[in-house]
Amino acid sequence: MSDEQDHKLEAKSDYVADASSVSTPDIDAVPAAELPDQELYHSHSWWTTYVFSQDAKYIGIQYALTAIGTGLLGLVLSWLMRIQLAFPGLGWLEPSSYYQFVTMHGMIMVVYLLTALFLGGFGNLLIPLMCGARDMAFPYVNMLSYWAFVVAVLVLLASFFVPGGPTGAGWTLYPPQAITAGTPGYNGGIILMLISLILFVAGFTMGGLNYIITVLQLRARGMTLMRMPLTIWGIFTATVLAMFAFPALLVGCLMMTLDSLLGTSFFMPAMVSLGEKLTHEGGSPILFQHLFWFFGHPEVYIVALPAFGIVSDLLSVHSRKTIFGYRMMVWAIVGIGALSFFVWAHHMYVSGMNPWFGFFFATTTLIIAVPTAIKVYNWILTLWRGNIQLSLPMLFSLGFIVTFLNGGLTGLFLGNVTVDVPLSDTYFVVAHFHMVMGIAPILVIFGAIYHWYPLITGRMMDETLGKIHFWITFLGSYAIYFPMHYQGFVGVPRRYFEIYDSPYIDTSTLLLNKFITIAVLIVGAAQLLFLYNLFASARLGKKSEKNPWKANSLEWQTPQMPPEHGNWGKELPKVYRWPYDFSVPGAKEDYIPQNQPPSEIIGAKVEKT
Amino acid sequence: MSDSSLENLPKGWKSVPSDLGSDQTAFKGVQWGKAMMWIFLLSDTFIFSCFLISYMKGRASTVVDWPNTSHVFSLDFMGVPVPLLLIAIMTFVLITSSGTMALAVKYGYEKNRKMCGHLILATAIGGLIFVGMQAFEWSKLIHEGVRPWSNPFGAGQFGSYFFMITGFHGTHVSIGVIFLFIFARKVYRGDFDKGRRGFFTTMKSDYVSIEILGLYWHFVDLVWVFIFAFFYLW
Numbered sequence: 001m002s003d004e005q006d007h008k009l010e011a012k013s014d015y016v017a018d019a020s021s022v023s024t025p026d027i028d029a030v031p032a033a034e035l036p037d038q039e040l041y042h043s044h045s046w047w048t049t050y051v052f053s054q055d056a057k058y059i060g061i062q063y064a065l066t067a068i069g070t071g072l073l074g075l076v077l078s079w080l081m082r083i084q085l086a087f088p089g090l091g092w093l094e095p096s097s098y099y100q101f102v103t104m105h106g107m108i109m110v111v112y113l114l115t116a117l118f119l120g121g122f123g124n125l126l127i128p129l130m131c132g133a134r135d136m137a138f139p140y141v142n143m144l145s146y147w148a149f150v151v152a153v154l155v156l157l158a159s160f161f162v163p164g165g166p167t168g169a170g171w172t173l174y175p176p177q178a179i180t181a182g183t184p185g186y187n188g189g190i191i192l193m194l195i196s197l198i199l200f201v202a203g204f205t206m207g208g209l210n211y212i213i214t215v216l217q218l219r220a221r222g223m224t225l226m227r228m229p230l231t232i233w234g235i236f237t238a239t240v241l242a243m244f245a246f247p248a249l250l251v252g253c254l255m256m257t258l259d260s261l262l263g264t265s266f267f268m269p270a271m272v273s274l275g276e277k278l279t280h281e282g283g284s285p286i287l288f289q290h291l292f293w294f295f296g297h298p299e300v301y302i303v304a305l306p307a308f309g310i311v312s313d314l315l316s317v318h319s320r321k322t323i324f325g326y327r328m329m330v331w332a333i334v335g336i337g338a339l340s341f342f343v344w345a346h347h348m349y350v351s352g353m354n355p356w357f358g359f360f361f362a363t364t365t366l367i368i369a370v371p372t373a374i375k376v377y378n379w380i381l382t383l384w385r386g387n388i389q390l391s392l393p394m395l396f397s398l399g400f401i402v403t404f405l406n407g408g409l410t411g412l413f414l415g416n417v418t419v420d421v422p423l424s425d426t427y428f429v430v431a432h433f434h435m436v437m438g439i440a441p442i443l444v445i446f447g448a449i450y451h452w453y454p455l456i457t458g459r460m461m462d463e464t465l466g467k468i469h470f471w472i473t474f475l476g477s478y479a480i481y482f483p484m485h486y487q488g489f490v491g492v493p494r495r496y497f498e499i500y501d502s503p504y505i506d507t508s509t510l511l512l513n514k515f516i517t518i519a520v521l522i523v524g525a526a527q528l529l530f531l532y533n534l535f536a537s538a539r540l541g542k543k544s545e546k547n548p549w550k551a552n553s554l555e556w557q558t559p560q561m562p563p564e565h566g567n568w569g570k571e572l573p574k575v576y577r578w579p580y581d582f583s584v585p586g587a588k589e590d591y592i593p594q595n596q597p598p599s600e601i602i603g604a605k606v607e608k609t
Numbered sequence: 610m611s612d613s614s615l616e617n618l619p620k621g622w623k624s625v626p627s628d629l630g631s632d633q634t635a636f637k638g639v640q641w642g643k644a645m646m647w648i649f650l651l652s653d654t655f656i657f658s659c660f661l662i663s664y665m666k667g668r669a670s671t672v673v674d675w676p677n678t679s680h681v682f683s684l685d686f687m688g689v690p691v692p693l694l695l696i697a698i699m700t701f702v703l704i705t706s707s708g709t710m711a712l713a714v715k716y717g718y719e720k721n722r723k724m725c726g727h728l729i730l731a732t733a734i735g736g737l738i739f740v741g742m743q744a745f746e747w748s749k750l751i752h753e754g755v756r757p758w759s760n761p762f763g764a765g766q767f768g769s770y771f772f773m774i775t776g777f778h779g780t781h782v783s784i785g786v787i788f789l790f791i792f793a794r795k796v797y798r799g800d801f802d803k804g805r806r807g808f809f810t811t812m813k814s815d816y817v818s819i820e821i822l823g824l825y826w827h828f829v830d831l832v833w834v835f836i837f838a839f840f841y842l843w
Contacts, residue, residue, distance in 0.1 A: 034615070034633045041811055137641045140810040205652060209645045216635040217644055224632045243648065247655035251663065255773070263758040264769035266667060282671040282764055287663055294659075575632070 028597040030222040030574045038134045038218070040566055052147070054139035055565055059146050060124030061456060064117055066146075070153055071113035072527075077105040079524055086517035088498040096184035098497035099168030104156075106171030107193065110299065111200060112153055114441055118306035119204070119242065120149060122448060123211050123235045125456070129555035130232050132220025132573045132595075134566045137213040141206045148203025152196045159185065159192035167193045170495065172296070175267035175288050179260040181274055191260060194253040201246045201253075211239040220554070220595075222575035226330065227594070227609060229553045229579045230323065233330050234309020237337040238302045244341070245298035252291035259283070289351055293344035300437050301340040305333055307444040308375055311397050313579070314447050315379055317551045318394035319386030320590055322580045324378045332371035332378075339368045349417050350424045358417040365415035369408070376405055387583065387590075391549070392466040396447030399474040400440050407436025410485065425495070428488020431481045439477045446473070446530070453534075454548050455555055458562050459541030465533045469526055476523035483512045550591045553579035557593050578609040646821045650828045657832050660777065661839055664770045668843075676762030681750070682841055696841050699742045700833065703782075706735025707830045710823045717801065717819040725819065726796040732826065733789035736782050743779050747772070771840060778836055781829045788822055 043049040053059055081101050084093040093101070124142065128135050136142045159166040168184030169177060177183045178190050185193075215228070215236045228236075255266040259280070267288045268280030316323040323329060345353065345361040379401050388394065410432040413419045423429060446469070453461050490506045492499060499505055499513060547556040559569040573595040581592040587604035598606075615638045619627045628637050636644050668675055683690040713728035750760075750771075757772050759765040795801065795814065804813040 031632055034637070039812065138645065138810075140812075205649070208652075209649055212648055213641050213645050217633075217639070217641050219633050222632050224630060225635070226630070227632075243652040244655050247652060248659050251656060251659035254777075255663065258757065258769065258773060264773075265758065265765055266663070266769055270672075279758070282673060282766055284666060284670050287666050287670075290666075291659060291663065 028576070028599050030576070033221055033572075037572065040134055041139050042565070052143055054135075054143045056124045056128050056136045056139070056142060057456075057563065057567075059142055060121050060126075062146050063120030063124060063149065064122075066150060066153060067113050067116040067121060070108055070156075071117075072531075073157075074105045074108035074113060075524055075527060077101040077108075079521060081105065082517040082520040084497060085499060086514045088500050093497065095497045096165070096168055099170070099495070100166045100184050100189070102495060103168050103170055103173075103193075104160075104166050108156070109438065110171065110303070111197070112156065114303040114437075114445075115204070115242070115299070116149060117445060118303060118441070119211065119235060119239055120146065120207055122231075122306060122310065122452075123207070123239065125452070126231060126555060127211055127214050127235060128218070129455075129558070129563060129567060130229050130553055131215060131218060132223050132554045132568070132575060133214055133218040134568060134572070136210040137218055138210050142210045145203045145205075145207035145210070148199055148206065152199035152203060155192050155196040155199060159189040159196075162188040162192065164188045172289075172292060173256070174292075175256055175259065175283075175285050176269065176271060176280075179256065179268075180271065180278075187260065191257060194257045194260075197253045198250060198257075201250045204242060204246060208239045208243050211235065212243070220573050220575050223554075223594075226327065227575060227578045229309070230312040230326070230329055230333070231306070231309040231553075233333050234306040234312075237333050238305040241298045241305070241337050241340060242302050245295045245302065247295075248291045249295035252288055252295070255291075256288065286348075286351055286353065289348050290345070293347045294341070296347060297344040298337075298340045300433075301336055303437050303441050305337060307400070307441040308333060310448045311400050311444050312375075312379065312382070313551075313553065314393045314397045314444075314451055315382050316580050316582065317451075317549050318391050318397070319383050319388045320582045321382055321386035322582060324381035324384075325374070326578065326580060328374055329378055332374045335371040336368060339364060339371070343368060346415055346420075349420045355417075362415055362417050366412065369412060369415075372408060376401065376408070391450075392461070392463065392470065393447040393451040393549075395467070395470045395474075396443045396450065399470065400443040400447070403435055403443060403474075403477065404440040407432055407434075407440055411436060422491075423488060425493055426488035427484040427492050427494055430494050431484035431488060434484075435477075435481050439481070443474070446470070449534070451549065452555075453537065453541075454544035454561075456562055457538045457541065458544055459537055459539075460544050460548065461533050461537045461541055465529055469530045469533065472526035472529075473523055476519050476526065479519035480516050480523065483516055487512060547593075550589070551579070552581060552591050552593045554594055557595050577606060581606055581609075640815075640817045640821075642821050643817060643824070646824045650824065653828065654832075657778075657835070660774050661835060664774060664839065667766045667770060668764075671764040671766050673764040675764050676760065676767045678841060678843070681753075681755075681762055681767075682746075684749075693841060695742060695746055696837065699739055699746075700837055702735050702742070703739045703830050703833055706732045706739070707827050709735065710826045714820045714823045717796070717816040720802065720816070722796055722799060722802060726793050729789055729793040729796060729819070733786050733793060736786040736789060736826075740779055740782055740786065743775060743782075747775075774836060774840070778829070778832060781832070785822075785826050785829055789826070792819060792822055 041054045043053065043055075048054070050058065053062065080093060081098060083090075084098055124136070127133075162185075164185045164187065166185050166189040167173065167178060169190060173190070173193065179186050215232060219228075255264075258264045259266050259268055263279060265280040265283035267285050268278070268283040269285060270281035271278045312323055312329055342364045343361055345357055346365045349358050410428070414423060414429065414432055450461050450466055453459070487509055490509065492505060492509050499509060501507065501510060544561070546561045549556075554573055554575070555563070557573060558567055574597075575594045576596065576598055577592065577594055579594050581587075583590045584592055585605045587601055587606075592601055592604065592606065618624060618637055624637075629635055631637075679692040682696060683692040684694040685691075686694055709728045709731040713725050713732060716725040716728060750768075754761045755768045755771075757768050760768045795805075796819070798805075800814040801816045801818070804815065806813055
């Protein structure tokens with residue numbers, strides 16, 4: 001910026017300062033309140049406070065703990081699978097158990113951990129606080145949403161205990177095999193899985209309506225959409241995607257339940273099974289794939305967009321710098337969300353659909369790379385010449401950028417039909433999606449937990465344990481997934497329960513499998529450190545200051561920290577600017593909270609936002 | 610809500626950027642519950658679209674011919690099979706109930722408790738008649754041998770899609786009828802005038818709830834028009 005421009009800015013703020021000292025200080029004016037203050041539900045007993053809570057903060061924590069608990073099961077399942085893959089000679093797992101674990105691991109991680117944690121957990125905790133509301137719009141419905149989720153999880157877990165065990169159809173649950181003899185859990189586990197998903201969708205819809213309405217209708221005075229933290233933009237857009245994507249899953253699940261229980265043939269063609277002709281005929285298996293992926297691809301972004309949003313805020317706060325290109329970031333989030341509904345069939349290149357479809361979907365898929373790349377550039381430019389604090393949230397955010405870039409680039413390979421066909425169903429695909437929608441969002445989740453932990457408990461998590469956790473998790477993930485890219489290139493197929501020495505499999509694969517498994521065990525064990533840190537710090541952690549990261553967004557500006565019921569005490573906050581005013585020239589502190597009135601920061605060269 | 614601050618807002622298309630660029634609310638003067646119902650209905654639209662698109666795909670790709678619908682859905686009237694007779698009456702009843710619902714909303718806002726309650730009750734009865742006739746149609750088809758997995762007239766998918774989609778719609782109507790009865794009672798009791806607190810939510814009642822229920826009811830009718838077109842006219 002030239003000196004002349006600097007001078008002009010200063011002159012302008014001088015003028016403002018003069019005006020305020022003479023006449024009434026109406027530079028602090030915000031639009032009048034449109035709505036009366038929200039009426040809150042006040043709990044009267046232990047049950048209504050901690051169990052059937054209607055306070056979004058408690059519901060968020062309930063969601064998060066349930067999701068993490070379920071996710072731990074997914075983690076243990078991955079250990080069991082990896083041990084089987086590394087030592088096929090041991091006979092550690094039955095083939096059927098292996099498939100069941102693959103399926104449950106996938107479904108748990110994608111739906112019951114990531115979706116529930118980002119939207120149910122962080123959504124509930126952060127939306128009212130960051131928008132400056134007292135609670136969600138419909139606290140009672142919000143409570144129902146959580147309990148529907150609990151029932152969904154219980155039904156899912158119940159499938160481990162039915163005859164035949166959980167379904168082994170793979171997380172995509174493709175018919176006809178999902179409900180045909182020969183697939184584990186084809187007549188018991190799959191039904192529970194489908195019912196569980198239907199319950200999850202119902203529960204999520206109740207929560208999602210809350211998130212959307214709270215963001216659209218319950219913002220504080222002065223909080224325009226373009227002053228919302230990107231976290232809220234990410235969660236909001238992801239919720240909108242979920243509201244439109246989950247219906248396809250619901251319909252697919254319902255139809256498959258009927259196929260299995262009533263003997264209809266929505267997805268079932270005429271088949272011979274165990275030497276007998278089945279009664280099904282005339283159904284279309286491809287139809288399920290379309291329904292599933294119309295849900296499944298937006299689902300990737302339901303997980304990714306909140307991560308994008310959260311990481312933008314973490315990077316900005318912990319490098320004490322304005323987010324680069326805020327508006328572009330918002331439009332990129334919205335654009336990615338919209339495009340995600342037009343790419344689903346890139347998961348179906350080898351399904352036998354019309355090749356012209358593949359051409360169309362490859363094009364739309366590659367177009368998504370544009371807004372995504374904008375986001376990655378903007379994150380890097382946010383860091384550029386920032387005052388980077390290597391705190392735990394920052395470390396995890398940096399880990400996210402690298403990992404997301406890695407996973408994103410392999411996505412470009414797989415988005416092209418001609419490259420995808422030979423790579424389809426190999427470990428390359430496994431490595432790609434674990435990098436891009438497994439490790440990358442999980443790193444953000446860790447960063448976010450370290451960042452917002454003081455907001456929940458009033459204490460900090462242990463830094464040293466956190467750093468050990470970070471380095472093992474970050475480097476370990478690369479030890480796990482980099483070799484898998486190579487395995488994919490040499491053609492090792494995924495979903496094989498036993499890879500042994502054969503002319504078709506490269507010998508290096510066997511050794512790599514052992515290496516990967518050791519890395520998996522170590523990385524998994526490191527998560528125990530995290531869990532210890534998470535629970536022990538609630539009691540033993542260092543007491544946190546009121547705004548430990550010196551952040552601008554509203555959640556740190558509550559009268560009490562941690563915020564109490566109703567969040568804001570007597571008076572709701574008024575918002576004067578966006579949450580990214582860090583290191584503003586002329587300001588006393590290197591941060592200016594969103595609710596600090598302009599009259600208190602006269603002389604600071606704040607951009608108008 | 611202070612309506613004076615809302616009166617000076619720009620009207621028409623200009624209101625879109627101005628509302629979205631403003632603070633506090635994106636839909637000015639719209640009650641939360643009403644906005645929620647709109648978004649829920651949008652989501653529900655996706656559910657019904659998925660059903661109907663699946664139906665089109667399923668119908669297009671069966672190996673056996675689709676049954677002749679004008680034959681399957683005809684009703685004997687004084688010895689003559691009249692196609693679409695029952696369904697015409699059902700559709701008429703349901704659309705009429707939409708009309709009574711709209712009037713109920715109007716009388717609700719006018720605080721005319723009696724008329725409002727009567728009209729909600731009329732709507733509920735209309736819905737009940739619809740569900741009853743649907744049950745009659747289902748039992749007639751079942752007597753003729755139509756099953757979810759097969760039927761004597763052609764492709765087995767006919768019964769599958771028919772029972773699933775009309776059943777899903779019928780469930781929507783039934784849920785609506787239950788709520789209409791509950792709301793009729795609340796109106797007669799004067800809950801909305803007194804702002805009586807909800808049994809579950811503990812929030813104050815307001816006549817806007819009737820409009821919200823009305824939105825749902827109109828949506829269910831609208832979906833029926835599409836189901837009608839796709840199943841009975843195609």
